[in-house]
Amino acid sequence: MPMLRRIGALALTATLVATGGATAAQAQSSQSSGRNKALAKPMAASRGWDGAQFTCLVRLWARESGWNHRAANGSGAYGIPQALPGHKMASSGSDWRTNPRTQIKWGLGYIKQRYSSPCRAWGHFQSHRWY
Numbered sequence: 001m002p003m004l005r006r007i008g009a010l011a012l013t014a015t016l017v018a019t020g021g022a023t024a025a026q027a028q029s030s031q032s033s034g035r036n037k038a039l040a041k042p043m044a045a046s047r048g049w050d051g052a053q054f055t056c057l058v059r060l061w062a063r064e065s066g067w068n069h070r071a072a073n074g075s076g077a078y079g080i081p082q083a084l085p086g087h088k089m090a091s092s093g094s095d096w097r098t099n100p101r102t103q104i105k106w107g108l109g110y111i112k113q114r115y116s117s118p119c120r121a122w123g124h125f126q127s128h129r130w131y
Contacts, residue, residue: 032067032068032069032100033062033066033067033068034067035100036067036068036069036080036100036104037058037067039100039101039104040054040057040061040080040104040108041054043101043104043105043108044057044108044118047108047112049117049118052119053117053118053119054118056117056118056119056121056122057111057118057121057122059122060118060121060122060125060131061080061081061107063125064077064080064081064082064125064131065079065080065081065082067080068080069098069099069100069103070097070098072086078097079096079097079100079103079107080100080103080104080107081103081104081106081107081110081111083103083106083107083110088106089102089103089106089107091106092105092106092109093105093106111131114131115131
């Protein structure tokens with residue numbers, strides 16, 4: 001019976017890959033992304049940013065990191081807001097490498113200081129491909 005389950009799982013994986021379906025890693029990433037957005041929503045609202053501003057934030061960080069709190073790129077940017085360098089986020093907490101709440105807190109502060117709102121940050125990203 002275990003061999004049949006394994007064959008079934010392999011067939012399912014092959015089907016998902018062939019049809020462009022989600023892999024287990026993508027599904028896990030999607031769950032993490034959803035949790036991270038759920039954390040961010042009340043944090044953004046506490047800054048007075050309404051639903052439209054949150055929509056801009058969702059778009060911005062989806063493009064930057066896919067809302068993945070472990071996202072890294074070759075330039076040294078890290079986390080949900082893709083702080084460069086990543087250790088800048090230590091100003092919001094020593095757990096900046098692993099805690100999405102710490103990264104979101106830092107990222108919202110960065111957006112407020114530099115752009116005043118997520119929609120302005122998103123607008124800058126759209127025209128410059130960075131924020």
